Amino acid sequence: MATVLVLITTADGAPDKVALQALALGSQLAAGGAVHALVLGDDAVAAGLGAWGATNVHLARHPALDVPAPDAAARILDDLAGSLGAQFVVGPGTEEGNTILARSAARAGLPFAANCVSVTAGSPVAVTRSRWGGSLLEEAVINADRAVLTVAAHVIEAVESGGSASVTPFTPQLDDADLAVRVVGRVPAPAGGVSLTDAKVVVAGGRGAGSAEGFAPIVELASLLGAAVGCSRAVTIAGWRPHTEQVGQTGTKIAPDLYIAAGISGATQHLAGTKGAKRILAINKDPEAPIMTAADYAVIGDLAEVLPAISAEIRRRRGA
Amino acid sequence: MRVLVCVKRVPAVAGRLTLTEDERALDTKYVGFQVGPHEECAVEEAVRLVEAHGGEAVVLTLGPAEAVEQLREAMAIGAARAIHLVTDGGDWDAESTAGAIVDAIGEDEAANGPFDLVLVGNEAADSGGYQVGARIGRALGRPVVTGIKALSVADGTARCEQESGGGRDVYEVRTPAVVAVLEGINLPRYPSVPGRIRAKSKPVASSSPARPAQRLELRRLVVPVTEAKQAQVLGKGAAAAPAVVELLASVGVL
Ligand SMILES: Cc1cc2nc3c(=O)[nH]c(=O)nc-3n(C[C@H](O)[C@H](O)[C@H](O)COP(=O)(O)OP(=O)(O)OC[C@H]3O[C@@H](n4cnc5c(N)ncnc54)[C@H](O)[C@@H]3O)c2cc1C
Numbered sequence: 001m002a003t004v005l006v007l008i009t010t011a012d013g014a015p016d017k018v019a020l021q022a023l024a025l026g027s028q029l030a031a032g033g034a035v036h037a038l039v040l041g042d043d044a045v046a047a048g049l050g051a052w053g054a055t056n057v058h059l060a061r062h063p064a065l066d067v068p069a070p071d072a073a074a075r076i077l078d079d080l081a082g083s084l085g086a087q088f089v090v091g092p093g094t095e096e097g098n099t100i101l102a103r104s105a106a107r108a109g110l111p112f113a114a115n116c117v118s119v120t121a122g123s124p125v126a127v128t129r130s131r132w133g134g135s136l137l138e139e140a141v142i143n144a145d146r147a148v149l150t151v152a153a154h155v156i157e158a159v160e161s162g163g164s165a166s167v168t169p170f171t172p173q174l175d176d177a178d179l180a181v182r183v184v185g186r187v188p189a190p191a192g193g194v195s196l197t198d199a200k201v202v203v204a205g206g207r208g209a210g211s212a213e214g215f216a217p218i219v220e221l222a223s224l225l226g227a228a229v230g231c232s233r234a235v236t237i238a239g240w241r242p243h244t245e246q247v248g249q250t251g252t253k254i255a256p257d258l259y260i261a262a263g264i265s266g267a268t269q270h271l272a273g274t275k276g277a278k279r280i281l282a283i284n285k286d287p288e289a290p291i292m293t294a295a296d297y298a299v300i301g302d303l304a305e306v307l308p309a310i311s312a313e314i315r316r317r318r319g320a
Numbered sequence: 321m322r323v324l325v326c327v328k329r330v331p332a333v334a335g336r337l338t339l340t341e342d343e344r345a346l347d348t349k350y351v352g353f354q355v356g357p358h359e360e361c362a363v364e365e366a367v368r369l370v371e372a373h374g375g376e377a378v379v380l381t382l383g384p385a386e387a388v389e390q391l392r393e394a395m396a397i398g399a400a401r402a403i404h405l406v407t408d409g410g411d412w413d414a415e416s417t418a419g420a421i422v423d424a425i426g427e428d429e430a431a432n433g434p435f436d437l438v439l440v441g442n443e444a445a446d447s448g449g450y451q452v453g454a455r456i457g458r459a460l461g462r463p464v465v466t467g468i469k470a471l472s473v474a475d476g477t478a479r480c481e482q483e484s485g486g487g488r489d490v491y492e493v494r495t496p497a498v499v500a501v502l503e504g505i506n507l508p509r510y511p512s513v514p515g516r517i518r519a520k521s522k523p524v525a526s527s528s529p530a531r532p533a534q535r536l537e538l539r540r541l542v543v544p545v546t547e548a549k550q551a552q553v554l555g556k557g558a559a560a561a562p563a564v565v566e567l568l569a570s571v572g573v574l
Pocket residue numbers: 205206207208209231232233234235246247248249250251252262263264265266267268269270273283284285286289301302303304331332333334356357445446
C-alpha cells in the first residue's frame with residue numbers, strides 16, 4: 001500500500017485524457033492506499049475525479065491560477081506531496097505535465113522519470129520509460145524515497161472506477177518568485193485549415209516530393225479529401241514546408257483514420273509520430289523502403305504520377 | 321548579450337534500432353552522430369540573438385571526447401567558443417547532467433559575467449528527460465520557460481511563445497533566464513566552408529567532472545516489439561489509382 005499524489009491538468013473544463021491515464025496508474029501504485037488528486041482551480045473537474053479512481057481530491061484555489069503558471073503549480077504539488085508524505089507523485093506525460101513535474105522534482109531535489117510506460121512499486125521503484133519518442137524503452141530504477149514521474153501518453157488506459165471522492169478546497173501558499181513565470185498574453189490560432197492533430201485523413205510528403213513545387217499534388221489530394229497536409233523533417237529542414245506540418249518525434253503526433261505517406265522512407269523518428277494512425281498507405285518508388293513494414297497498403301511508383309492519378313480518379317467518381 | 325547553448329551528442333539513427341551487447345546503448349557502428357533537432361534550433365537561435373544584439377554565443381556539451389565534433393559544428397555557424405565537459409561515454413542521468421552544467425556555468429560566469437540566456441532543447445533527442453532546463457533554472461534562481469517556439473529579447477525581458485490549444489501562450493520573464501526551445505523556432509542555417517575553417521581554431525575549454533551516483537539509474541534498454549507488417553501492394557504507378565480510391569471509399573474517407 002502506498003500514498004500516491006496525481007496532478008490532474010485540465011483544458012476547457014475537463015480533465016486531460018492523459019491525466020486520467022496517470023490517475024489509473026496512480027491507483028495501481030496505491031494498491032489500496034490513498035489516491036490523492038490535485039486540481040488547480042478547476043472546480044468542475046474536481047467533482048468528477050472520484051469516478052476515475054481518486055480517493056481524495058485537493059482543489060487549489062488562488063487568483064494567480066487562472067492562467068498557466070508552471071512554477072506555482074510545481075510548488076503546490078511539491079508542498080502537498082510533502083504534507084501527505086506521498087511515495088509517488090505522478091503526472092501526465094504531456095508538455096504541461098512534464099514541465100510541472102520536472103520543476104517540482106527540481107525544487108524537492110529529487111530525480112524525475114518522464115514518460116513512463118510502466119512502474120513497479122518496490123525499493124527501489126522500477127520504471128520503464130519511453131526514449132526516442134517511443135521507439136526505444138529504458139528500464140531504470142529510481143533511487144529516492146519519493147518517485148516523481150509522468151505517464152507516457154496513451155499507453156495506459158484510464159479506468160472508470162465508479163467511485164466517489166471528497167473534494168477539499170484549499171488556498172495554497174505562493175510567493176512572488178513562484179509567479180515570475182506566468183502567461184501574460186495569448187496569440188490566437190490562425191483561422192482555417194485542418195488541424196494535423198485532429199485530422200481524420202493526413203496526406204504527407206517527404207524528400208521524394210523533390211521540391212516545394214513538388215508538393216502540389218500532395219496539397220491537391222489533401223484538399224479533395226478535406227485532409228491535413230503533413231511532411232517529414234527532410235522537407236521542413238529543406239524549407240519546402242513549415243515545421244507546423246512536420247509529423248514525428250520532434251513534430252506533431254497524429255491519429256488519423258488514414259495516413260497517406262508519399263515519398264517518405266519511414267525513419268523511426270518519423271514513425272514516432274504516426275503510431276496513432278489507424279491505417280497507413282505508403283506511396284514510394286522503393287518497394288524496400290522501411291515504411292513498407294509499418295504501412296498497411298502501398299503503391300509502388302513515382303508520387304508525381306500516382307497522386308495526380310488518384311485525384312483524377314476521385315474527381316471522375318464524384319463527377320459520375 | 322551573452323548566450324549559452326547546451327547540446328547533446330546523439331546517434332543519427334534512422335532505420336532499425338539495434339543495441340550494444342550490454343544493452344545500455346544503441347549500436348552505433350554504422351551510424352553518425354548529431355545534436356538533436358531542438359538543440360540545432362537552439363544553437364541557431366543563440367547565434368541570431370548575438371547577431372542582433374552583439375555579445376557572444378558559447379556552446380556547451382557534456383559528452384565523450386568525440387562530442388567535440390558537435391561543438392565544432394555549433395562554432396561553424398557562429399558560436400564563439402565552447403565548453404566541453406568530457407565523460408567516458410557512459411550514460412549520465414538528467415539530474416547529474418544538469419548539476420555538471422550548473423557548475424560549469426558558475427565557473428564561466430565568475431570569469432566573464434552572467435549569461436543573459438541559457439538555451440537548452442526542450443528534451444534530449446535520445447533520453448527525453450524533459451528536465452535539464454528546469455534544473456538549471458532552479459539551481460541558479462533564474463526563471464525557466466519551456467516548449468518555446470518564438471523568442472525575442474528587449475530591455476532585459478525575454479518574450480517567449482508556447483503553442484497551446486491551437487494558439488500560443490505568451491510568457492515574459494526577466495533575464496538572466498533559461499529557455500527550453502522546440503524545433504520550428506527557426507530554420508537552422510548550414511555551416512559554410514569558411515565557417516568550418518574558422519571553427520577549427522576557436523577555443524574549447526575542457527574539463528572532466530566526476531559522475532555522481534545515478535538516482536535515475538539506467539539498467540537496460542529494450543527495443544519494443546512492434547508487429548512486423550508487410551504492406552499489401554495495391555498496384556504500381558498511376559494504374560493503382562482505382563484501387564486506392566476503392567480503399568478510400570471502403571474505409572469511409574472519400
Ligand atoms: C532526434 C531526431 C528527431 C527527428 N524527428 C523527426 C520528425 O519529427 N519527423 C521526421 O519526419 N523526421 C525526423 N527525424 C529525421 C528522420 O531520421 C529522417 O531523416 C527523415 O524522416 C527522412 O525524411 P524522408 O523520409 O522524407 O526522406 P528520406 O529518408 O530521404 O526518404 C525519401 C523517400 O522517398 C522515396 N522517393 C524518392 N523519390 C520518390 C518519388 N518521386 N516518388 C515516390 N517516392 C520517392 C525514396 O525511395 C525514399 O524512401 C528526426 C531525426 C532525429 C535524429
